Amino acid sequence: MAHDCEPPHTPTRDDHSEWSPDDKITEAEIKETFEQCPHCGTYIVQCNGSHSCIPADYQPHADEPEIRRRIEASPFPDDDPVLIRKHKRHDTYAYHEPDSDDTPLCSLGADQSFLTRTREHAHEQFLAPCQRCERIREKQEGE
Incomplete structure (x- = not known):
């Protein structure tokens, strides 16, 4: 089951400053970027539309x-x-x-x-x- 959502309305960083690997990622930025699927618990990037839950009865090698x-x-x-x-x-x-x-x-x-x-x-x-x-x-x- 895939999940749809709307893209964020504002960018994560509004100040257009240079990003550095030393920058701390804030809790708010994490919440704006990721969400947990309510169906399977997988953490996914918000709004990308590519997640689909694998149902509990999924068998990769069917008999x-x-x-x-x-x-x-x-x-x-x-x-x-x-x-x-x-x-x-x-x-x-x-x-x-x-x-x-x-x-x-x-x-x-x-x-x-x-x-x-x-x-x-x-x-x-x-x-x-x-x-x-x-x-x-x-x-x-x-x-």
Whole structure:
């Protein structure tokens, strides 16, 4: 679940003075810059929009029943394009939702090569949806 917020209305330092590594960071500056996610407790930079909570049931290496459950629960159409790792490794169990540049929405595999296939093809290959990509797409479609 990603969280949105508005950017700060004033810069942290209004005096435009030179910054030095010896300068003390004030409690107010920390509060203006960071916040704690109320859902997962992670400290995040405010207003960057990139944080997404990893749910408690997230499994980085899914087992067969979990893969089947995620395939069956996939909310998106079977004929949508998805990204499959070009060189499937033994630990590949998920496909990714593409962005407008045909890279994964989650950016976890952005430095890898992918093939574009249909979601149905990915399911036939026993690949489950990437949970991060699903959450990002659901959020985008909800806006």
